[in-house]
Structure formats: structure tokens, C-alpha cells
Amino acid sequence: MTFEWIQVPYALATLFIILNYGLLMTAVVRKLAARVGGRPGIPVWQNYIDLVKNFALRSKINHGVMYYLGPVFRLSGGIGLILFVPTIYGSSWAQNFSFAGDLVLALYFIFFGTLGMALGAGESGHPHSAIGVSRGLAQVTTAELPMALAVYSLAIQYQTLSITEIVAAQQGGLFNWTLFTNPLAVVAAMFAFVGTMMRSPFDVVLAPQEIPIGPPTEYHSAYLALMQTNRAIFPIAKTIIYMNLFFGGAANWAEFAIKVFLLYMIPAVIGVVHPRFRVEQSIRFFLKWGLPVGILAILTV
Amino acid sequence: MKDVDDKFLKNLDRTVPLREELRPRKVTTPDGQEIEIEPLKDYFCEAAPKVHAKSYFPIVEDFYNWARANSLWILGFGTGCGAIEMRPLMTPRFDAYRYGIQWRPTPRQSNLLMISGYLSVKTLKRAIRAYEQMQGPKYVVGLGSCTINGGMYWDSYNTIKRLDQYLPVDLYIAGCMPRPEALLAGFMELKKLIKAGKCEGANKYAENFATYKANQKSVIKDWDMPDYNW
Amino acid sequence: MSQIALTCGFILILAGLYGALTNRDILRMIVAFTVANTGVNIVLVAVGYLPGRTAPILDSAVPVAEAAQRIIDPVPQALVLTAIVIGLGITALMLAYAYRLFRLRHSLDISNFTELKW
Amino acid sequence: MVSPVLIIAIGLGTAFALGLLGSSRKTLQFGATLTALAAMSAISVIWLVALVTGAAQTAEIHTAGAVPPFAINLRVGIAEAALLATVTLTGLFAALSLRAQLLKLGRGGMAVLLVLIMAISGLVMTRDLFNVFVFIELIAIATAGLVLLSEDPRAVCAGFKFLVVGQIIAILLLVGIIFTYHANGSLNIDDIAATPVGVQGAALAMFLLLIALVIELKTFPANGWALDIYTSAHPGFSAVFSAATGSAALFIVDKVVAPAGAEWLPLLTGIGVLSFVASNVVALRQDNDRRLLGYSSVGQLGLVLAVIGQRDVLGEAYLYVAGGLILSHAVAKAGLFWMSAMVRGRNLDDWAAIRARAPMVLAFATFIAMLVGLPPFPGFYAKWDLAQALVAAGRLPVLALILLGVLIEAAYLFRWFGFAIKREAPEKGLSANMVDCGITFAAVIAGWALGWIWGAIPGQHNVLATLPMLAVLAFFALEPLPAKIKNVAAIGALLGWFTLVFGDYDPMRLIFAVVMIPGGAVILLASFTETGRRIGFYPSAMAMYAGLALLLEATTFFEFFAAWEIMTIGSYFLILRGKMSEPHALSYMLFSLGGAFALLAGFALASGGIQPFALNQLGTVGAELAPWVFVLLSIGFMTKTAAMGLHIWLPGAHAEAETDVSPMVSGILLKAGLFGLFLMLMELGRQSLWGVDLTVVLAWIGAISAFLGAVLSIFQEDAKRLLAYSSISQMGYALFGIALMNHLGWLLAMMFVINHYVYKSMLFLAVGGVYKRTHTKLMYQMGGLITLMPFTFVSVLVGIIAMSGVPPLSGFGGRWIFYNAIMDAGLRLPLILIFMAGPVGFLYLFRLIHTIFLGQLKDPHRQLKEAPVWLLVPQMIFVAFLIGFAVLPGMALQKVDGYIGSIFGDQPLVWSGRAIASEFGYWNPVAIMVVIAVIFVSVFLILIAKNHDAQKVKQFNIVFSAERPYRPETTHFAWNFFAPYRKALGFLEAPVVTSFWGGVTDGLNGTAEFTRRFYNGNGQSYAAHVLLFVVAVYLIAMGGVA
């Protein structure tokens, strides 16, 4: 695959769809959670309003260069992740810029935003930001481990690192999905998925009651708006990766919407019914439960 | 009219010395030089608040105001007993979320400061700081009679009586305490005001900064912070 | 004959060594070493002895032609002379040291001179 | 040519004639003494030169006009001449060293010295057993006399103990001689050797004779008396006692072994090795300098005794090996004793007095290097040949013990050197004067000259004669110049060398060469910050670079090993320059030497004694040996790359080094280990031992290093230590890559070679710049420096992005290759650790940048300036390179890829345009860079559009629960940054390895402490020890020999 200019509008279109889908879907999920609790919940367009409101703030402060750049890193990370991963299998225009790199690129690019965010939060000078970063990073080391193993298992299984090819290999029926061909890897990966979606029981990073509210404590206005945007698209991007790797990918936008939504619901459901882990508890949890599954996954491929 | 008891004021006539950590001091640099540190100047931004103009296009401003009105982020700062009346707003019975109202843990991301009840002098200081650290446009709602006229604390020696002398209040919700329903009604009122473009408390505060500051300092004797807390 | 001399010499050596190693008095040690030296000298001479022969001096009694059959081995004799002299020198030196040590500490007990150790 | 017997005649005649000069004309007497000694030296040197150049043949001198065995005869061959020269020159210098005492005492003292030198010379030359006895007694008596020259009253006690033991030796010797005579009918050594023995008891006689001579060597444990002499005698005399007497005594043993026969050799070996190891162990606990030198002397003599025990396998090399060791020992020990004469205090740390004097430090370093047997000194060549011969003969235990002994010796010698360089110098601790300095430097020059000579002997690669080493020598000469000029010269030298050699290298060597040579030059740019003369820096640095340069040039085992050692020495001195680096430099040295010895053993095993053995013949090693060679070489190389278990030297050494040294030792030096591993695996390939694939073991070690290094790194509070542990982790990755034994694994390792050099050098320089300004390395004491040191921040930022492997910088390339590499490797389990090490690495990197540059600025740092510009220049070069390399990895990797392909015979990567594709995936660095840049800029523009008017606030303008922060110190969250991680995984931090090595050293020290109690100071006990030794050896030997 090589670059052609037509890919730019295609990519922007994909981005646009995913952004809106993300904004709406996260609101819907929140609404669902509220309904479970018997509340009416937020309007589904609440995310848009919040976004506009934050862009519309009149006064802003600036803690320094990295503080300023932090949200830029964050959102670039999210957008980049979307654009480096093919969204719809078989679609000529939703392949984005996946010619630039394979699965490895996607896996490592996840850290781009994290790093920038952590730096920005660090420069705000707020101790809670630093504590949040410390917790987040500490947790992610073990949370990502089962995922890495699952990916490796998968790559061995399919003998490729290209996401498109992995999806291609899963076509032709439900039982061709990795979910069924390599269930251990999927289980392992789901540990990581739940662990990195910033939901209970793994949301000690933000811990609003304790270190309000972790890394973004000092962020507001357009900074926050960028981060909110990212908050809408980044989980989707991540879910897309999981979907592509383990659940047969999506051949059209409808399949995409359903699969992403269902996947997204997993951590949401778990989050609603679980209290929060402390960092060391979640580290132990992943080592005790996620890691063995991951090891089995790479040994049994 | 004085907000605070005369006897209390008399006792506070003496100037309160600056806290140790804020006093200018000499520090030795790693190279062995002595440098002067003036914490209040060096650690804090001294700029005064600015009046921010509305958007150039009224229609845009109206759109913004609509968004602001439908995305009220409350700083969860429980100053008095009114705080207890806020909690039911999150429950299925009242559920303020459906109106786009949320609670945020940090002043930076909030636009609505709820003064939920009486303010002692000590708490006032914190309330001012929290208010100033919010980003405009920002709104203040006084909850209950204590914020209006001191309420049952009208003759207390160290609670303030009228909130709007110290902060630009956009809306008072009367009652002692007002019930959650009253709160919801108040929010609806506030929304209307915002949509109407009448909630320019932040600009008002900036314009009358000197007055507000003088009022604040007249009761808060140990004003150990910069004039405006960014 | 040689065996007796040898054994005698060895016993003297051992006795001397025993004395030197068990007496803490420096002078006694020196004396003991002299005994041991004497033992060594006896051993030296004994080794050079050939039964039934005479001293290695060529005179009318031992003509040059018969010398090889008549005399005992002269080499140990020469060696023992050197050994004696050297032993004597060392003994003298040890005595001088003993004197010096005595002046140093007013003691001749060797166990008093142990500051240098480890 | 004058007859060598004149040496005896002149010595004796002058001694006798001194009395004629009258007792009051002491200066005249002293002059006569010096003249006599000079004449004796001249004769020996003339003979030595004549014999070496072939102008003369070995001289047989008959006395009394009769032929041996009937009259005493003397012999002067090369060995004798060399020893004579050593002895007489030592005597001459000793006279100078002792001049004050000699002049005070007058004739007697001078005569005794003359006789001593004469007697030692006689001992060297004589071929007659009884004559040996006479000379030994003369030496004993003269020694007893010269001991008294000391001002130390304890010397008298020592002298007496010496005499007591001397008596026992004399008794044994005489009994032995006479029975040997009886058995052989001759006293002539050659005659005895030539005539077979048939008489019963001859063995026992020979035993007594030998054991007496061996005790003369002061072998452990029968040597308390000798140590007391070393401790208390005048150092000028101790020099003779150690250098001349000791060497001569060894030579006598050597002479007598010939007639005694080869069956005695194992015994001598045993005694020698025991003596060598045990003395060195005991010396570990010694704090008196002269006694320490005494133990060392005993050890060295033991070593040579052990070598004598190997004469049957050494063959022609025997003289070369034994001579190298003896001469090294003699010159170094004499030099050290002479130095000790100038140092006032007797404690080891009193030697700090020499610190301020560069030439003295050079002398000290020279002597220690000679003793330990480092290049370019003769001991090094000797050690090499010895190892070859021992391995060829299958005497591995002997080699192991000898190397252990050398290691222990290095431990206390380099510890001592550390004291001298790092401890507080005592007031007026030095009483230097022209004469003492002069003779010390004569020894230094002799040492270097010997180094040259030993190298120049045909068949050897002369380490000193290589261009890089000559450059190092030139830098000694440049020392008086200002540092900046020297720096220019150093950079010029490196670049010049590179232009000379780079054309000949294959792509892989070229990469290493670029990293090591021009890479070193870039780091040297940072050295422009230093002012003054910076004495000692450039020779050390250039020695390190010379070692690296030669390493790349090496074609044979020997060249490789020599280069390796030179590199180690240079870097040791560099590391030692750091403020608090004394213990760390020591542990660096010890681990490096230990590793080097593993290499030595490995090379020897591989070559089987054949020399020269080319590096590329390594693959021809037999199948049953190859795994062992593999193990030994890997241990050696992994010591350098600080693989987990052998890593404990690294954090301290890298962290405490100077600002511009840390990047050199971390960014460059570690690559030497990788280079070695590459070479080894290229030739040896996969090996298995007991059914275990050794490359799998390597991979595991690499993975464990990568993981634990990273985990340990996140718990560090010291920025440089953090980086140091990170190096362990990074080298673990590289090791893992190499051990994968596939194309991409190697490419991965090459990528790490480049990347690690760049970002680690950059980070060390950045942190060094911060340290220069803040004077602390503790990160929690910093904070908020981003505005004050923006450039440094940028380089750290780029560094950590690159290092953590986040796209788009070059670290990602490494990760991409890594994933492709593991795809076709059979290894899965170690990957778990590697996978986890990645995010953990992210942790410490964030901590590094956060706690230093972000957060709260501290009061004392409010007015800090940006780091010095010369520290920034290389950093900016690195930043530019990292970005360039990220976009165009092909510029460095494509060639290497091709080269590695030629090794493995495959070509998994396809380089099409700017994109790279493998069997499994693809990677387009340019596209990645462009996409990310476009997104980033767009988002940034949006933000600017909205927030361009943001109010710039200051550090305390943060929301703080409606309070205000108290002080920056209490607001900066930095100390124990990853506390939750410590709670969860802190057990990984348990210092298991450190405890292990601590246990080893404690055990050794405990043994030393226990063993040295043996020397209770009582002369009778010492005599009893001698007897005990004799009896013990008798029981052992008679079991074996007779």
C-alpha cells in the first residue's frame, strides 16, 4: 500500500464518523448506567454540549509549554491511533493510513498520548496530577502485559503482524474469529482491555474522591475539550484494535457500531458492579489472573 | 452595617504577621550565591483578573450561552448544611444530570460555585480562592438564607451575612434549607439567566475587583495570598 | 659407625630444634640452635666417612698413587669447615641481636616481641 | 666483555676495601659504594644486552682453573643476566634510597649492602649446591644486618625472627645438600642433573633441599618472619628484599628443579598456588602499606613458583613467562617500596598524599598494573602465555586458582589505589625528594621499557607499538597543556584514527566503529566545559578509546584480549575520577578483570595453546570444547554488558563518574561487550551443554536483565543511577536480541547499539548538565527546571521518547524489529519479561523527566542557568540524529541488514524506498513521521486558536483544595514516586545479587581475618610454622613422589 492524496479525505471521514460515534456512544453508555440505577441519565447529546461549553470558556490559564502541549499529544495520540488502524475490513476508504505500520505501531502508539498527557500533567505542578500519573503508569505495566502476550500469540497464530491480514484470516464465519480459534489469547487480551479503559475497578488513576481528579486536575477550557475529544475517540480506537484482532473485525459500519458498542459495554458493565482496586491490588490481580492466561496463550499456540 | 461582630473586629485590629513560609527569605543556590526569594511574588501570578468581552457575533454568543446553560459543572464545595441538600440531586428521584448538571472535583473545570449555606470568615477565604481559580464565565449561587442575610447566624461573630459583598452572586435560592426541588428550580432559573446573557459575574468581579477585594480584606485579616488567585 | 654418627647428629638436630622451639628465653634458643648446628656438622662429617680409611692428607703414609683407595671423602670435610664458620657467624649475630633486644625491652622472652603481627 | 665474576669481585673487594678509607670519610665511602654498585650494574647490563642481541653466548665461568663439577663454576645466560641486572640495579637504587641511613652508619652498612648485592648476584650465577648455601647464608646475614637500618625499633624483633627461621632453613639445607652429595657424588647442579641417581634416600635429600629453598621464598604459611621484615624494615631495603632476594631465590629453586626432576613440579605448583592465593586473601585485610606489599611479594613469588611448577608444559615459553612475572614483580615491588619511603603515614589511606602529584599517581598506577599483569606490561604477556600453556596441558584448576589469586590481588591493590586517589590527603603526608623520586621513576621507566621489550619479542603482538597506544603515550606527554587544547587533540586523534581505518571494516564493525570512535569524539565535545588542565583525564580516556579501537582492529585472540584489557584499565581510571566513585570503580575493576579472566580462559580453551589464533578460527573449536568456550566467553562479555547477576558494578560506576565520563562508559563502553558477543556467536553459533541450548540461557539472562534492570531503575532516587540501571535493562534487550540467533534479532541488537549510544549518552549528558547546576543527583531535590533549562529538557524529552519506543522516534524501530524477530524464534517464555520490561521502562523514564524538569521549582534553583553550552552541543547533535535516524533508519541499518543476511543466509527485510517490510509486517517511518506531524500540528493550531490568550501563571497557582501549597518541597511529588509499585513488586528489589557478591567478599574477608591471626608475631611460632610446613609438605610429597 502506498500513499495517495485521496486517502486524506477518506481518513478525515472515518475520523468524523468515529468521533461522533464515540461522543454518542459514551453518552449512551452513561445513560444506560444511569438507567440501571433508576435515573433518567444525561441527554445523549450532552457530550457535544460539554465540548462546546469548554471550547467557549473565556478565561484560560497556562502552566507552561508542556502543559500546553499535553492535550495536543493526547489528542494526536488518539487520532493517530485511529488513523494507523484499518477500521472497516474490505472498505477501500476506511483503511486510513495503515500502510504506515502494522500492529506493532498501533500498540506502541498508544503510549504517545499517555506520555504527552503525563508530561503536561506533570508541568501543571499539581501533586495530584503526578500521583495520578504514577498510579496510571504503575498499573498499565501489568495491565498491558496480557495484551502483549495475546498479541504475540495471535501473531504466531496468523503468522503476520498486519492488522488487515489478521482480520482477513478471521473472515468467513463466526468460528473463524480469534475468539474461537484462540480463546486463551482473547481472555488474556480482555484482561488488558478492562484494565486500561479507566473504569472501575481500575480507575484509581482518576480517583475523583481521593486525588481530584488525577492527571487532568489543572486542565480546563480548550485543553479539556481536546482531552474530551480524545476521550471519545481513543476508547473507540482501542476497541477497534480489539475488534480487529479478536472479534473478526468489521466489514461495514453497522457491524462496526454493534461490535464496538458491545465490546465497550464489557468494561462498563464490570465497572458498574465493582469497587475500585488500589494500584498494588490491580497489579497483583493482573499478575495472578491475567498473566497466567497470557502465558497459556503463547504456549498453546 | 458590619458583617462581623465589633468585638471580634476589635480583637483583630492588630496586623496579622505573614506566615513563615510566605515571608521573603534568603536562599543559598547550589553555586553558593545568596538569592532573595519572595514567595508571594515568585510563586504566584500577580496579574489582575481581566474583563472578557463577549463573542463578536451575538448569535455565536447565544449559542455559547445555550451550551453553558446546558452544561453546568458544579464545584462540589460544601460550606454549610446546604451541602446535604445537594446529594439528593444525584439520586434517581431528582437526578440533576438530565439537565446537564455535573459535579466536578476541581475548580478549574467547574463553572458553578454553590455556596451551600453559611460562610465563616475562614471558609470565605477558601471560597474566594476557589471562585477565583474557576475559569470564566462562572456563576455563583447562594444557597439558603445564611448567604442572603446571615440567617440563623445573623449575629454570629465570625460568619458573613451577605455573600454578594464578597462574590458576584448570580442567584440566591431562599430557604433554610431549600429542598432539592428548590435547588432544581433555582438551576432552571440560572439556566434562563445564562441563556439571556445576564450572568456576567466574572466580568463584574473583574470590573469591581478593588471593591470586592476591600470587602474581602475587611473581614479576612490574615490575607496570606495574592490578591487574585489564578 | 656412620649410622651411629648420623643418628647422633640427627638426634642432636632434633633436640636442638626442640629446645629452640620450646624455650622462650632467647639465649636458650641460641644455645639450642648451636646444638642443632653441631648435629648438622656431625651429619656432614659422618656422610663423608668411609669405613676403614684415613684422613685426606697426602703424606708418606698416604702416597698420591694410593690416595683414592686410602683416604676418606675430603669434600664433606671442606664443607663442614665452611658450615661451622657460617654457623658461628650466625650465632654471634644472634647473640648481638639478643643483646639489642634486651636493651630494647629489658627482657629476653621471645613472646614479648610480638608487636609485629597480622 | 668483562667477566661477570667481576660483579662478585667488585662487590666484595669494595666492601673489604671500604675499611681502608677511614671511618670519618663517609661521603667518600658512599661514593665508592655507589661506584661499585654502578660498575656491577654496568657489567650485568652489558652482558644482558650482549646476550639478548646475540653478541655473546652464554658464559660459563670456571673458578680455580678446574672444570666443573670439581670446582665451583658460574654461568651467565640470558635469564641470569636479566636477573643480575635487576639485582644490581635494585642494589644501586637501594643504596640511593638508603643514603641517609648509610651515611649515618658509615662503612659497616655500606659494606653489608655491597655484600648483599654481591651475594644475590652470586646466588644467581652459581651452579654449585654448596655455594648456593654459602650465598644464601650471606644473604641471610646481610639481611639481618640491613633490617637494622630501619628507624623502627620493631625491626630488631623482625630481624631476630628472621635469624631463627634462617637457622632452621640452614639445617634443612645442609642436611639436604650433604645427602644429595652422597647420593650423586657431586655438588654441581648440572652434573647432578646429568647423572642418574640410584641411591635410596636421594628423593628425601632432594626434598629437604628443595623445601629449604622454597621456604626461602617465604611461602605461605611459613612466612611470618618475612612479613615482619617487610613491615618494619626500611623500604629501601625492603625493595631489595622483595625484588632482588626474592627473584634470586626463585631462580635457585628453578635451578635446583632441573636436577631434582619433573616429579617435583606438581609439589612446587601446589605450594606456589597455595601461597599465591592465600597470601592475597590475607592481604585483603591488611591496612599497613608495607605489610601489604609484603603479602603481595609473597603472593607474587608463589605465583612464579607455580609457574616454575609448569615448566614442563611451558616449554620454550617458560623463560618468557617466568621472566615476565619475575621482572614485573621486581620492578613494581621495588618501585612501590621506594614510594612507600616517601609516604609518611603507614596506613593505606595515607597514600592519598600522592594524590596531588600526577607523576606519583602515574607511578603508582604503573606499578599496580604491572603487579596485576595488565597490558602493556610483561606480566600481561606472561599471563596470556601461561594460560595458553596451562589449558593446552589440561591444567585448568591451576589456571583457575591463579586467576582467582590475581583477582584477589587486584582487589586489594586497586582498593589501595582508590584510597590514594580518593581519600583525604593527610597534611604533609609526603616527604618527596629528588633522589627518591628519581629512583621511583627509574622503576616506572623500567616498567614501560619492559613492557615494550616483552611486546617486541617476536611472535607477540606488541601492544605498545600500536598507533592508538602510542597516541595514549603522547597524551601523557601533553599533560601539562590546558584541557581545551588536549580536548581538541583528543577529538582530532579519534577522528583521524577513524578516517584511517573505517574503509576496511565490514558493516557491522563499521557501526561499532562509528559508535565508538566518532561517537566518542562527539561526547568529548562535552569535555570542553572543563577548565584547567584536567590531569589524568585524557590519558585514561584515550586509553579507553585505544582499547576500543584495537578491539575493532583485533584479528587474533591475543590482540582482542589485550585491547579488552586496555579498554578496562582506561575506563577504570576514568570512572575513578568521579567524586564518590572509589568503591564503585573498584567493583568495576574487579568485575571487569573477572570477566577478562573468563575471556582469557575461554580463548585459551579455544585455541588449545596454538598461537596466534585468529578470531575467525573460533568456529573450528572441537565439539566437546565449544560449549565451554561459549560459557566462558559469554561470562566475560556479559560482565561488560552488565547482565543481571554480574551487574552490581554498573550502577555505582556509571552514576558516580564525571559528567562527560558517564556517557562514555555507558554509551560506548558497554558496546564492547555486545561486540564480543557478536563475534562469539558469529563464530560459535548455537551450542548446547548438558542438553541445554546456551543461546536460550543467554536469552533468559537478557530478558531477566531487561526486566529487573528496568524494575530496579524505577526505584532509584538518583538520576544517574536510574540511567545506569536503565542501561542494564537496555543491554538486556540487546543481549536477548543477539541470543535469538536470527537475522532480525541481530539487527535488533545493532539497532540497540546505535540507539542506546545516542539516547543514553544524551541523557547522561543532560543529567550531568543538571547536576553541574544543581549539584545534586537526587531527583526529588530538583523539579520545575523546564523553564530554566529548556534545551536540556528537549534532549531528555527526545531521549525518553526514543528510548521508550514510542513512535515516531527511532526507539520504535527497535521495537518493530523486535516483534518481527521473535516471530520466528522458538523462545516464548522469556518474552513475558521482555514484554513487561517495556512499560516498566516507561515508568522510570517518566519519572526522570517529571521529577527533574516538571513539577515545582525549588527555591535554591530559581536562578539556575541552562547547562554549559558544550554540554548542549553534543546533546543537540544527538537530538538531530535521533530524529534523522527515526525517519531514515536505512541509512545505518540497510548495510548491516545485508551483512547479517550474508551470515544467516536469509533476507527477511525488504527495503523498498523508505518503507521496510518483513515477512510478517511492515513499517514506513517516513509515513509515520508525516502523519503524526500533520495531526499534531493541526491539533496544536486548534488549541492555539482557542487558547492563545491564556494567562501565564506561576508554580503555586494550582488548585489545592481551596488552600494554597505550603512550599515547593512539600508540593513536588517526587520521592518514592512509584510507591504503589514498590508495594506490589518491591520484592523484586531485594538485593539478592548484591547480597550474593557481598557474601563472597565477606567470606573472603572473613577468611583473611581468620587466616592472618595465624601470624601471631611470635618468632617461635613462626619457626614452628616452618616446621609444620615442612612436615606437612613432606607427608604430602612423600605420598606422591617417593
Place this chain on the structure above:
Amino acid sequence: MIPKVLISVLLLLLGYAFWTLSVGYAPDTELNRTAAYYAANAESEVGAPNIVTGIIVTWRGLDTLGEVTVLFLTSAIIALVLSQSGGPSGVSGADFLPSGELLTTGARMLVPLIVLFGAYVIMNGHLTPGGGFQGGAILASGVLMALLAEPTRRFGHTAILRIESLSGSFYVLIGLAGMAIAGGFLDNGILPLGQFGTMLSAGAIPLISVLIGLKVGAEFSSILQSLHETEDA
């Protein structure tokens, strides 16, 4: 006492070694090749009927030179040891007890005789048992007697020193002369061997004997004197 027991055990083991030596010892039945050579060539090579002297002075002359040197060293060192020892120096003759008429007179009578005997032993060293060492020792015993008899008497240090130095130096010179004009260092052939068995025969042996005698005598005297001077009253 344990050390004594230990040492006894050690010595017993050493004794065992010696015992092995002595048990295995069988005296030669005829001279070994070295001794045989000496016996055969004593006349032709050194010209000394006393083979032992021949060996000492010529064939093993280097040993003898060393031996002389040992004494020289000893005396020099003893002088050094004692000069540094901080004991009483100088003469404190008044404190000595008088040695008594008998001893004084006897000494006066005997000393010349002893010296004469010493000279005889030295001169006849190559012919009869005796030689430089023995004679020198006898000479020194004369000195000892004189010292005992007259404790306050001091010999001229300088004189002894001169004798010591001159005799030693000459000895070395003769040795060198042997190298220059005869077969090697210390060859006695620098002088004609003369008539076998007469006083002036055996080449330089008598001369060397004299020098050795003088040297040994002087050394012993010097040692004795040094020791003597340390004597406390």
C-alpha cells in the same frame, strides 16, 4: 602444654624423615667421582698434600671467600647492632673488677705463644691439618685472652680494621689475578706449584691461607671486641 606436644609431634615427624635418611644410608665403599678426582689431582693441580685445604682454598675457593665474607659481615653487623643499641658506650674501666694476678700473668705469657701457634697453623695449612680458618681462630683466641685478662684494655680499632680490609682486598685481588694469569678466578696457579709437600709450595695457597688467617683473626677480634664493649659493669 599443647605447643610442646605439638612441637614434639612435628619433630617426631621430622625425625621420621631423618630416620628414613639414616636407615637408607649406606656408606660409600669407594670415593665418588668428585672425591676421586680430588684425590688424584691434588698433587698436580693444587700441589697441596692436605686435600681438604686444597679444596677449601682452590677448588671451592669461592665458598671460602664467601665464608670469609660471612665473618666480615658478622663483625660489621655486630658492630652496627651494638653501636645502635643504646647501651653504655666508651670505656668505664674503673667499674670492672681486676682480673687477678694469675690471669694477667698467664695471659702475658700465653698470648705470644698462642699467636705463634696460630701463625704456624696458618702457614702449614696446605701440608697438615689446619689452615687459615683454624689459625685465624687461634689468633683470635689470643686476642680473647688478652681481652679477658685486661678488660679495660682497648685494641686499636683502626689497626684491626686495616688488617681486615687489606687482607680481604688482597684475597679478592689474588682471586682476580688468578683470572688474569691462571686458569680462573681464585686459581692458585698464579704462583708456581713448587715442590709437593714443602712449605713454599701449592702455588698461592699459603699466601691465601695467610690472608684468610689474618682476615679471620681480625674479624673474630673485631667481633669479640664489639661484644666486649657492650659489657656492663
